[in-house]
Amino acid sequence: MPDIPSSLTDSNQLVAHLFRHEAGRIASVLTCMLGFDRLDLAEDIVQDTMVKALQSWRFQGIPDNPSAWLYRVAKNNALDVVRRETRLRQISPEVEYLHQQEATEIMGNVYFFDDEITDSQLRMLFAICHPAIGIESQMAMCLKILCGLSVREIAGAFLTTDETIAKRIYRAKEKIRQEEIRLEVPMGQQLAPRLDSILKSIYLLFNEGYNSSHPDQLIRQDMCQEAMRLGLLLTQTPQTQQPAVDALLALMCFQSARFNARTDDAGGIILLADQDRSRWNQDLIRRGHLYLNRSAEGPAPGEYHLEAGIAMQHCIASSYETTDWPTILLYYDMLMMRKPSPVVALHRAVGVANVKGPVMAIDEVVTLSGLDSMHHYHAILGDLYEQNGQPEPARTHYQRAIQLTTSIAEKALIERKLSRLQAD
Template structure:
């Protein structure tokens, strides 16, 4: 019995992450976004019943099918006994605004269509970028409030308030989950791509030292991007470029952190740890991304990531710099300019890169000071250490702090201030 319970405990979290959001999407497509909380309750109750039933009766041969059958039955029961549905939703069902109860199914096409519609519903332009990311993590990826708070290094109460406001906008939105049209897609595709891009970046450039959450964020963004490619209306060059970027970046995740939890700079990464299968997938999607005349920021960033995933090419940094030059014109941002400076150092030397970096005057950015610390390391040790200390004060990531402290120790092993870092930092 104990062994059976352990098996259930191992399987359910995996199934929850994989099936909960699909189940919720189909239920919301059936009820409408106005009743999203009820859809989530039914999905949650389904998994609760699974944990109770499977621990006693064992795991069924097809666990996912078992879950969907229970969810379907719970939904039918809800229609019968919940007065709110009889009084407020039943009339809408009769009018045909939502699917009729007898046509309610969890088939593969329903799940695919519902997931895609849910992505577009959640990416509501009425919400801020941060709120959209939080909603996407909770509704599309099944993350708990605590997990989202950890990812943002924020208090759970802060995340709860953000989600409450965003959900209110979601319920009040007239966006339809049934029969997602080409016009619906065109009106929100840019917001959808940006949200998935930001979700991935929250994982890839995560401040948290929780490796599991970090990788989960990236894998969920990839999963949602794959949903876009499954529909002809959303399988666009931009969508392919974004997925190519995610694959290239994901391929180096295991090489970016040491077994002791320290961050490893790109130049020190063991390329043997790069996932070649993800690089190959990135190549496939990048080729598909050029099936048209448009070159977006996702194309350019995917191109940069491609060259980063190519370990032995003498001209790689020239190619990366050229792509950054184009990206500066297409989608300028201070962080893009800062990243370009690193490529500039590789091509034209650190002296020129320092001059370009200091023109940016990004004194409030820990990445700015990290870069200057790196660029000054062989030129002016005192300045390098100064910038590294500023970066340590500005970052909330313990991993980054430990890595920078180690770099300071490497540059100045006898530094008394470093030995008393607890008082300084």
Template sequence: MTLPMDPKAEDPVNKMVDHLFRHSSGQMVAVLTRIFGFENLEIVEDAIQETLIKALRQWTIKGIPENPTAWMIQVAKNHILDQFRRAKKFDSTEDKRVEDLRAAYSKSIDEKFRYPRELQDDLLCMMFAVCDPVLMPDSQIALTLKIVGGFSVSEIAQGFLGSEEAVAKMITRAKTRLKESKPTLEVPPPDDLEPRIEAVLKVLYLMFNEGYSTSGGKEGIRSDLCFEAIRLGRILSEHPVTGSPKVEALLALFFFQGARLQARNNGSHDIMLLADQERGLWDRKMISAGLFHLKRSASGSELSNYHLEAEIASCYVLAADLDSTDWTRILECYDRLLDRKYSAVIALNRIIVLSKVKGTAAALNEIEQPRVKELLQKYLPFHIAYRHLLLENERLSSAEETYKYALSLSHNEPTRRFLQKKLADVKEFMGRCKS
């Protein structure tokens, strides 16, 4: 969806509508699709687009309502019902059916009765509904991020390390497949949630990652996405069917990473790497919450990737300073992750830690392996890490070229400022070396 507004505008109505578009569109899709059915998804998405435009125009004149999200959901409901009315022959029976629908959904869907073992959150309900086993796992995740998370195709492609074209095709095919196999999209009953939990957890994982390091826009961090992932994870943790050690491990990871959010950006929204972060800004309550969930994650015999990643994150936040970080333990965890399943991103993270344990020469040798370079050629953090290792090994001209290429990949203003500063530092250092 694209809104007709200047992204730089400071008008309060523009800011509010932009906020709702970015932060509440997933909730609106979830509520309205639960009402009108997945078969009407395109109608729902169009109605939300029209409602956002209407809000932009109407609120400028009449002011922003007390509950903007509720206003938009109600307006979108009425828009869809009016479309249904126009699409049918108008007779008394049809008019009555439309009015019955309007009356039935005049209240918030949250006010409707649900059984105790049912999921009580519309966003989670929609996630479980879309993560249908009829789709391949990657298709489940991509479609859920698009429909429920409100992610752009570009953001999803970043998470998958794939091309935008391939992701767009995957989403289109997934929509078609789901509609062909499911005339109406339904939330599975409580006992059928388990087969879908893996995909839902991956959605939350990618949602948190996008918030932790945003792929586009003016901000380097979208803390709202991080805290929404935590909120949904806590609901899963407390649910009698979906609660499990794996969910606890994921929550522990979220809390450990979330504890550093404030320290990752300075007042100018510049990126602050771990070595430069003010540890006094780390949220001790979130670290305590992470330890609580990490302890709960050890209640069973399962050892998931989330357990290992949570342990890595705990090593970072529990260290008094950078030098006292248990790099050897972190390296062991990354080795175990790679033994379970190869991931180029995990391999890159391991290489960064390897430089702390065995030196930058050993790390540079691994990062230049063809398999890693090929898989991560379009992955911005790869080039940032590669540049750092090149500098440490005094390969200045190669570092300069790597920075230039990294800049071409960055669509995030804080990241671009970070890279431009580092590139300027390299050029200045090279100039001093020549003089």
């Protein structure tokens, strides 16, 4: 069970926090009980459990162990469903046996120990990432069901619309139901393609936490912690102990190490160049080095190795000025060969500006397509024009970035940049 922050004394906030941490695991366990073809029913039970928590805790107070309360209510709801079924064999042989024995407590013990929850969620991840389902639909399903992201958050991660994501999830569920895809951890040659989808889902979950689309929260550490927990889960299973898993964990460790220095006491953004590096978490940086070194035991470096290498260069630099930008640019060049995309090219432009100057970076960024609706695109272009002594185009792009972002902290940062331009 996750540690519950002492600051979450409001029942609404606590339920939202626990939903993020527990909903996927509870849904995984319920699906094992009810059968994978009843994934929608498992999700409905989880939702109903959260609604009951909101109603009960608001008037009766928060229980001593909120997580255990959720699991108990979800289990009882599932048992009620089982008891109402007239044809138990269509649900699951395991549930039928337990029901016939009237072993309510046994069911609770079998399915709700932490080890079994972990195993259930792993099976769910691999079952959802079935090769019969498109990879983008696999990832959307993982993020929605097991990671607790909203359709809007997933749409932002994929740079698409809410409607597109909703359709992907619906079609994937229909395919799973019609083809009766079962929960199982694949072996041998079936493992690699599924693991790739799972890692991409974890990567997107972490990114949403690291640069949250939520208006009031720049960093959502609960998302980042959940992503890291899932990554650790993969390292603890022999079938999924792969270099790419270690590389992704290294990346998340390096990025998480800077959390405490990314915002001020009022929640304002502190840019990398201005961060107090003594506040960086050295233990996480050491862990990042450990995982990155372990990942090097595999074949040629993949995208997570390269992104972790970039993050490591920032972590080992004693100051922004001493950052090894040529090495970072080299990693970005290699990343573009492995993962060519406008987003990677946009971030690479920061390295280009620091190595070759802002003019060359601007020339590269303005040729990128498909990013005009991203506030990061305009914010970076504004920075580059400002560095190049061109206040007018810088102001134009800063203003466009403000229009596009929903983050209060991002708006405040860009407004400070605009004020600086006016003062100059």
